[in-house]
Amino acid sequence: MANYLAMSSEELVEEQQKLRVEYQTYKNMGLNLNMDRGKPCTEQLDLSKEMLKMDNYIGEDGFDARNYGVLEGMPEARRFFAELLNADMEEVIVGGNSSLQLMYYLIDLGWRQGFVDSPRPWRHYNALKFLCPVPGYDRHFRITEYFGFQMINIPMTENGPDMDMVEALVQKDESIKGMWCVPVYSNPDGYCYSAETVRRLARMKTAAPDFKIIWDNAYVVHHLTDEQIEIPALLYECQKAGNPERPLTFCSTSKITYPGAGVAALAASERNIRYILKNMMPMIISFDKMNQLRHVQYLKNKEGVLAHMRKHRAILEPKFNLVKQTFAEQLSPCGDIAHWTDPKGGYFISLYLMEGCAKRTVQLCKDAGVTLTGAGAAYPYGLDPKDSHLRIAPTYPSLQELETASQLLTLCARLATIEVLLKNR
Amino acid sequence: MANYLAMSSEELVEEQQKLRVEYQTYKNMGLNLNMDRGKPCTEQLDLSKEMLKMDNYIGEDGFDARNYGVLEGMPEARRFFAELLNADMEEVIVGGNSSLQLMYYLIDLGWRQGFVDSPRPWRHYNALKFLCPVPGYDRHFRITEYFGFQMINIPMTENGPDMDMVEALVQKDESIKGMWCVPVYSNPDGYCYSAETVRRLARMKTAAPDFKIIWDNAYVVHHLTDEQIEIPALLYECQKAGNPERPLTFCSTSKITYPGAGVAALAASERNIRYILKNMMPMIISFDKMNQLRHVQYLKNKEGVLAHMRKHRAILEPKFNLVKQTFAEQLSPCGDIAHWTDPKGGYFISLYLMEGCAKRTVQLCKDAGVTLTGAGAAYPYGLDPKDSHLRIAPTYPSLQELETASQLLTLCARLATIEVLLKNR
Numbered sequence: 092m093a094n095y096l097a098m099s100s101e102e103l104v105e106e107q108q109k110l111r112v113e114y115q116t117y118k119n120m121g122l123n124l125n126m127d128r129g130k131p132c133t134e135q136l137d138l139s140k141e142m143l144k145m146d147n148y149i150g151e152d153g154f155d156a157r158n159y160g161v162l163e164g165m166p167e168a169r170r171f172f173a174e175l176l177n178a179d180m181e182e183v184i185v186g187g188n189s190s191l192q193l194m195y196y197l198i199d200l201g202w203r204q205g206f207v208d209s210p211r212p213w214r215h216y217n218a219l220k221f222l223c224p225v226p227g228y229d230r231h232f233r234i235t236e237y238f239g240f241q242m243i244n245i246p247m248t249e250n251g252p253d254m255d256m257v258e259a260l261v262q263k264d265e266s267i268k269g270m271w272c273v274p275v276y277s278n279p280d281g282y283c284y285s286a287e288t289v290r291r292l293a294r295m296k297t298a299a300p301d302f303k304i305i306w307d308n309a310y311v312v313h314h315l316t317d318e319q320i321e322i323p324a325l326l327y328e329c330q331k332a333g334n335p336e337r338p339l340t341f342c343s344t345s346k347i348t349y350p351g352a353g354v355a356a357l358a359a360s361e362r363n364i365r366y367i368l369k370n371m372m373p374m375i376i377s378f379d380k381m382n383q384l385r386h387v388q389y390l391k392n393k394e395g396v397l398a399h400m401r402k403h404r405a406i407l408e409p410k411f412n413l414v415k416q417t418f419a420e421q422l423s424p425c426g427d428i429a430h431w432t433d434p435k436g437g438y439f440i441s442l443y444l445m446e447g448c449a450k451r452t453v454q455l456c457k458d459a460g461v462t463l464t465g466a467g468a469a470y471p472y473g474l475d476p477k478d479s480h481l482r483i484a485p486t487y488p489s490l491q492e493l494e495t496a497s498q499l500l501t502l503c504a505r506l507a508t509i510e511v512l513l514k515n516r
Numbered sequence: 517m518a519n520y521l522a523m524s525s526e527e528l529v530e531e532q533q534k535l536r537v538e539y540q541t542y543k544n545m546g547l548n549l550n551m552d553r554g555k556p557c558t559e560q561l562d563l564s565k566e567m568l569k570m571d572n573y574i575g576e577d578g579f580d581a582r583n584y585g586v587l588e589g590m591p592e593a594r595r596f597f598a599e600l601l602n603a604d605m606e607e608v609i610v611g612g613n614s615s616l617q618l619m620y621y622l623i624d625l626g627w628r629q630g631f632v633d634s635p636r637p638w639r640h641y642n643a644l645k646f647l648c649p650v651p652g653y654d655r656h657f658r659i660t661e662y663f664g665f666q667m668i669n670i671p672m673t674e675n676g677p678d679m680d681m682v683e684a685l686v687q688k689d690e691s692i693k694g695m696w697c698v699p700v701y702s703n704p705d706g707y708c709y710s711a712e713t714v715r716r717l718a719r720m721k722t723a724a725p726d727f728k729i730i731w732d733n734a735y736v737v738h739h740l741t742d743e744q745i746e747i748p749a750l751l752y753e754c755q756k757a758g759n760p761e762r763p764l765t766f767c768s769t770s771k772i773t774y775p776g777a778g779v780a781a782l783a784a785s786e787r788n789i790r791y792i793l794k795n796m797m798p799m800i801i802s803f804d805k806m807n808q809l810r811h812v813q814y815l816k817n818k819e820g821v822l823a824h825m826r827k828h829r830a831i832l833e834p835k836f837n838l839v840k841q842t843f844a845e846q847l848s849p850c851g852d853i854a855h856w857t858d859p860k861g862g863y864f865i866s867l868y869l870m871e872g873c874a875k876r877t878v879q880l881c882k883d884a885g886v887t888l889t890g891a892g893a894a895y896p897y898g899l900d901p902k903d904s905h906l907r908i909a910p911t912y913p914s915l916q917e918l919e920t921a922s923q924l925l926t927l928c929a930r931l932a933t934i935e936v937l938l939k940n941r
Contacts, residue, residue, distance in 0.1 A: 128584065136582045146568060157561045159553065159775040187612050188804045195799040203628070230801070237798040350584040352806040373662040374620040376655070379613045379804065381777035 094426030100516055107509045117499050122460030124496045129438035130487040138402050139348040142389035148381050156380035168383035172356035174393045175342050177324035183358045187378045190343040190355035194305055195234050197339055200370055202238050207366045208336045209301040213268055222270035224252040226469030226480050228278040231271040242471035251284035254291045261297040269303035276310035279469050279482040280441045281434020283320045293328035306340040310437040312400050315408050318435055335360040344386055354386050410485040414497050421501035428508045440483040448507040449478045455503035461496045519851030525941050532934045542924050547885030549921045554863035555912040563827050564773040567814035573806050581805035593808035597781035599818045600767050602749035608783045612803045615768040615780035619730055620659050622764055627663050632791045633761045634726040638693055647695035649677040651894030651905050653703040656696040667896035676709035679716045686722040694728035701735035704894050704907040705866045706859020708745045718753035731765040735862040737825050740833050743860055760785040769811055779811050835910040839922050846926035853933045865908040873932040874903045880928035886921045
C-alpha cells in the first residue's frame with residue numbers, strides 16, 4: 092500500500108488488480124452480514140432481562156397502572172424522564188414505545204393545527220421548509236418529506252450545525268418552521284453540540300414566531316468513553332432567552348432497554364405540554380403505563396441508567412475500536428482518500444470517502460454479501476451531494492463479523508477510490 | 517310505590533317528600549363512588565397476571581421481538597387477531613396498546629391524504645359528515661368532532677342502526693365519509709347488529725366512493741351469557757358485495773388483559789393494509805412486539821381467549837344482574853317511567869328515563885357522591901336530544917358499591933321523574 096494520490100495510472104491499475112483478487116476471495120466466502128441499521132445486538136438486549144421480572148404495577152400515588160387513565164404518564168415515569176431530559180416533571184409527557192412516533196405526532200400537529208405560538212396551521216403556508224443538519228437521521232428527514240416540507244441541508248461541524256448559516260436562514264424566512272437536531276453523539280457523526288451552539292439556537296431571532304427545534308436526545312446517556320459529555324439544557328436556555336415554546340425535546344429507552352418495547356418521552360414548556368395533552372386527548376386514553384413502571388422500577392434514576400449504560404459500553408466500545416482501527420490500518424496508508432469520525436458515544440461512525448465513491452462502495456459490499464446503510468441515506472431525499480458519506484453502524488454484528496465486514500468495506504472503498512481516480516485522469 | 521303516571525299532583529308531592537328523606541340519608545353517608553367509565557375492576561385485572569411471566573421473545577420465525585422491525589406485527593400476533601377479526605393474517609396490522617389510536621390514525625389519514633379509493637383527501641371537501649349511531653361511544657364521536665366532521669345521529673335499534681335512514685343518507689350525500697359502528701354488544705346499549713344489518717352495510721350504495729365503516733369490535737368476545745353471539749364478518753360481506761375497501765375493522769385486548777397495556781389490531785382489505793403500512797412507515801419503526809408475543813403465548817388463540825373471557829364473565833355477570841334487578845325492583849313499579857337494555861355481553865347497560873330526566877339524575881347522584889357518565893355523553897357533541905339516556909357502567913365498582921350506587925341511582929331517577937311530571941302538570 093502506498094499513497095493512491097501519488098500513484099501513476101499504471102500503479103493504480105496494478106493496485107486495482109491486486110485488490111480485485113482479494114475482493115473475489117471475499118465474494119467466494121458467501122458472506123451475509125448486515126451493518127445497515129443502528130440496532131443493538133442480542134448481548135445488549137439480554138442486559139435488561141431482569142426488568143421483565145418487575146411485578147408491581149401500582150404507582151407511587153396508588154394508581155393502578157394496569158387500568159385506563161393518566162395520559163401524561165405515571166408520575167414516577169415523568170420524574171424519571173425529567174431528570175434525563177433536564178426538565179421539570181410538569182414539562183414531561185411519557186409516551187409509548189417510540190419517540191419517533193411522538194415527533195411525527197408533533198410535526199402532524201403543527202402542520203394540521205399549529206402550536207400555541209402559531210399565527211395559523213403550517214399547512215396554510217404556501218411554502219414550508221425545515222432545516223436538516225447533514226449528515227443526519229434518515230427517519231427525521233422522512234417525516235418532514237412526508238409532510239411536504241422543503242428540506243434545507245445545514246453542514247454539521249464538530250460543534251454542531253453551522254450556526255452562521257442557520258441564523259442567516261431563520262431570521263429572514265418565515266416559511267422555515269423548524270429544525271431537526273440530535274445534539275449529543277449526533278447520528279451519524281457522533282458530534283456533540285457545543286454550549287455556544289445550544290445558546291445560539293436558543294437565542295437566535297426567527298422570522299417564524301412558531302419556529303420549533305426538534306431536539307432528539309436519542310443518545311443522551313450513550314457514552315463510549317469516561318468523558319460522559321453533557322451539554323446545556325435547551326429547554327432552560329430557550330426559557331432564559333425568552334423563547335420558551337421553541338424546543339420540543341425527546342428521548343427514549345429504545346437503546347437503553349429494548350428498541351421494540353422501550354418507553355419514549357417528550358419535554359417542552361408547560362404551556363406546550365398542556366396544549367399537546369389537550370390535542371392528544373381525542374387520540375388515545377393512555378400510553379402503556381405498565382411498561383413505564385417496569386422501566387422506572389428497574390432503572391430507578393439517571394444514576395441507574397448510567398450504570399446500565401456502562402454495560403452497553405463494555406459490549407460496544409470494542410466494536411467501535413475495531414472499526415476505527417481497521418480504517419486506520421487499511422485506509423490511512425493510501426493517502427488522503429478518506430476520513431472518519433471518532434465518536435465518544437452514540438451508535439454510528441461517519442466514513443467520508445472521496446467524492447463519488449460512496450454509492451459504488453456500498454454496491455461492491457452488497458455484491459460480496461455485506462449490507463451497509465444505503466449511500467445518501469443520511470441526507471434529505473437520500474441525496475448526498477458529494478456521494479462521499481457512509482454511515483457505519485457497528486453495534487449489531489458480532490466482533491468477528493465486524494472484522495470481516497470492516498476489512499471488506501475498506502477494500503471496497505479503495506477499489507471505488509481507484510476507479511474514481513482513474514476516471515478523472 | 518305505585519304508578520307515577522297515574523298519581524295526582526298531591527300524591528306525587530307526597531312521594532317526592534318521602535324520597536327526599538331517603539335521598540338525604542344517602543347524602544349523609546358521604547359516598548364516593550364512580551360508575552363513570554367502562555373500566556375493568558381490579559379482580560379482572562388480576563386474571564391476566566400469569567401473562568406477565570411469559571418470557572420467550574423470539575418469534576415463531578426466529579425474529580427477536582425485542583429489536584426494531586416488523587411494523588405490521590409479529591406473524592403469530594397477526595394470525596391471532598385474524599382469527600378474532602374473521603380475517604386473513606395478511607389483512608391484519610397488529611399495533612400498540614390502543615385501538616382508539618389506530619382509529620384516530622385512520623381518520624387523520626383519510627382527512628389529510630385520503631384512502632386508496634379517495635378522489636381527493638377528505639380535507640379538500642367543503643363539508644364533511646360522519647354517521648353516528650346513537651347512543652354510541654363518546655370517544656368515537658370526539659375524534660370526528662376534532663377533525664371537523666358534522667355528525668349525524670342515527671337511531672340504534674336492537675338490530676343495529678336504522679338502516680333505512682343510513683341507506684337514504686349515504687346514497688345521496690358524497691360528503692358523508694363514513695360511519696362509526698360497535699357491532700357486537702354495542703356501547704352503550706349492548707345490541708348486536710343483525711346479519712341483515714351487516715349485509716345492508718356491505719351492499720349499500722354510497723355517493724362517496726371512499727365511504728369507510730369504522731367497525732370497532734371492542735366487545736367481540738365479551739359474552740355475558742352462554743349464547744356467545746357472532747355476526748357475519750363485515751370484511752367478507754363487503755368483499756362479496758364488491759366494496760372491499762369499505763370496512764376498517766378493529767379489536768383489542770384492552771378488556772381481555774389490560775386496558776392500559778393490551779394489544780390493538782386492525783383488519784382491512786390487503787390493498788388497504790398495504791396503503792396504511794406505506795403511510796405508517798414515516799411515523800414509527802415498529803409497535804411493541806414483546807407485548808404482542810406475551811399476549812399470543814398466554815391467550816394462544818380464540819378458544820383460549822373465550823376460556824379467559826369466561827373468567828371475566830364470572831366476575832361481571834352478577835354485577836349486571838344486580839343493576840338490572842335493582843332497576844326492576846325500584847323503577848318498574850313506578851309505571852312506564854323508564855326502560856333499560858338487557859345486554860348479553862359488553863360493558864354497559866343503557867337506562868332510558870322520561871324526557872328531560874337524565875341530566876337531573878346525574879346531578880342528584882353527583883351531589884350524593886356517585887359519579888355517573890355525564891348525561892348526553894353517548895351522543896355527538898354531548899347532546900342527547902331528549903335528555904333521557906344514561907350509560908350505566910357496572911364493571912368497576914364492587915358488588916357492594918354497585919348495590920348502593922344502583923339504589924341511589926334509581927332513587928334519583930324517581931326524584932327527577934317526579935320533578936318533570938309536576939312541572940308538566
